[in-house]
Amino acid sequence: MAYPIHVKSEIGKLKTVLLKRPGREVENLTPDTMERLLFDDIPFFENIQKEHDYFADTLRKEGVEVLYLEKLAAESLVNEEVKQSFLKQMIDESGLISDYQKQAVIEYLGSMNNDQMIEKIMAGIRKHEVEIPHQTCLDTLDDYPFLTDPMPNLYFTRDPIASIGNGLTVNRMTFAARQRESLFIETIMNYHPRFADSGIQVWLDRYTGAHIEGGDELVLSDTVLAVGISQRTSAHSIKLLAEKLFKNNSGYEKVLAIKIPNNRAMMHLDTVFTMVDYDKFTIHPAILDSDGKMDVYVIEKANNELGMTITLRNNIEDVLKEVLNLSELVLIPTGRGDAIVAPREQWNDGSNTLAIAPGTVVTYDRNYVSNEVLREYGLRVLEVLSGELSRGRGGPRCMSQPLVREDLK
Numbered sequence: 001m002a003y004p005i006h007v008k009s010e011i012g013k014l015k016t017v018l019l020k021r022p023g024r025e026v027e028n029l030t031p032d033t034m035e036r037l038l039f040d041d042i043p044f045f046e047n048i049q050k051e052h053d054y055f056a057d058t059l060r061k062e063g064v065e066v067l068y069l070e071k072l073a074a075e076s077l078v079n080e081e082v083k084q085s086f087l088k089q090m091i092d093e094s095g096l097i098s099d100y101q102k103q104a105v106i107e108y109l110g111s112m113n114n115d116q117m118i119e120k121i122m123a124g125i126r127k128h129e130v131e132i133p134h135q136t137c138l139d140t141l142d143d144y145p146f147l148t149d150p151m152p153n154l155y156f157t158r159d160p161i162a163s164i165g166n167g168l169t170v171n172r173m174t175f176a177a178r179q180r181e182s183l184f185i186e187t188i189m190n191y192h193p194r195f196a197d198s199g200i201q202v203w204l205d206r207y208t209g210a211h212i213e214g215g216d217e218l219v220l221s222d223t224v225l226a227v228g229i230s231q232r233t234s235a236h237s238i239k240l241l242a243e244k245l246f247k248n249n250s251g252y253e254k255v256l257a258i259k260i261p262n263n264r265a266m267m268h269l270d271t272v273f274t275m276v277d278y279d280k281f282t283i284h285p286a287i288l289d290s291d292g293k294m295d296v297y298v299i300e301k302a303n304n305e306l307g308m309t310i311t312l313r314n315n316i317e318d319v320l321k322e323v324l325n326l327s328e329l330v331l332i333p334t335g336r337g338d339a340i341v342a343p344r345e346q347w348n349d350g351s352n353t354l355a356i357a358p359g360t361v362v363t364y365d366r367n368y369v370s371n372e373v374l375r376e377y378g379l380r381v382l383e384v385l386s387g388e389l390s391r392g393r394g395g396p397r398c399m400s401q402p403l404v405r406e407d408l409k
């Protein structure tokens with residue numbers, strides 16, 4: 001049977017991917033809100049859309065089926081009851097204070113067709129758009145222009161979800177700015193005809209008591225995962241994920257919990273480390289200490305009381321060789337490891353490659369040194385436009401969620 005989700009590696013030929021075209025939500029960023037909404041600058045709208053279309057076309061030309069989150073979400077709400085309960089939950093999670101506000105917003109959105117409604121929820125709702133009874137109540141009087149916030153990070157489809165084997169994690173995200181994103185995913189998985197009732201396993205849901213984001217979740221093989229302990233993913237959530245995978249015949253038997261620095265530039269593991277071929281990885285040198293070491297906790301399925309053993313190691317190269325049965329392995333340094341080039345290109349996601357087949361990667365054109373190094377190592381590098389997309393601090397891996405990859409031979 002063909003599963004709607006089937007991802008057993010980071011590099012198997014990509015067959016189906018989930019994207020989100022940047023919409024009005026990025027036009028609703030302002031200098032006052034961008035930091036809280038996790039942006040470092042305001043993108044030029046027309047160009048960010050063009051660049052994203054170029055990215056999608058690059059994938060299509062390589063034979064990848066491109067699905068759009070916004071379209072799937074709208075198609076999931078055909079049933080009126082489903083639509084109403086989705087709307088209610090979305091509005092409950094949108095930070096509105098009074099019931100009057102909530103009711104007025106639900107009525108406003110409910111009067112639209114499903115495509116418009118999804119677009120509007122994602123874009124955010126300005127105060128002047130909705131007439132609210134009892135407008136004099138204090139909670140609508142401040143200067144803040146939005147009733148519900150825009151969700152400008154939606155084009156980073158990597159994060160609210162992670163496909164693992166024939167299942168997924170629907171993520172409880174760290175910052176309020178992104179938490180509603182995974183409600184779209186949950187709704188699609190439960191109600192879209194392509195996914196509903198197809199036996200997809202949910203390894204963690206968005207109500208899990210610990211946070212995790214897909215940028216930290218790397219599927220190294222059909223038995224091994226790597227998960228970053230990062231600004232966005234807690235060690236506790238990795239333990240919960242390992243437990244769930246080990247107990248439920250997922251096929252996964254090892255999880256590498258990789259500790260990375262907690263800062264803006266390196267918010268997720270995939271901003272500093274990605275797999276690009278059977279035996280090749282990109283790595284940002286700044287995650288290694290002066291001896292070239294870092295903390296890697298190897299979590300293995302076991303027949304003990306915990307159901308697992310946990311061993312602290314510090315040589316990532318040795319650990320990767322062992323768990324992937326490789327005699328040799330290449331770590332390719334971002335920006336050639338240069339003290340200026342590496343941090344500069346990493347900032348614009350020079351380490352954040354999307355592998356679409358073993359040895360074929362999609363990268364941002366601006367990171368020309370890192371791209372050159374990848375080519376020197378024999379990789380096929382497909383460059384995409386990055387003037388505006390990069391302002392959201394995410395690259396090709398962040399902007400894509402593989403749903404189906406071919407198994408490796």
Ligand SMILES: NC(=[NH2+])NCCC[C@H](N)C(=O)O
Pocket residue numbers: 037038039153156158159178214215216267268270271392393394395397398
């Ligand atoms: N997988 C990733 N590295 N995603 C990058 C997400 C960037 C986004 N602005 C955020 O801060 O959440």
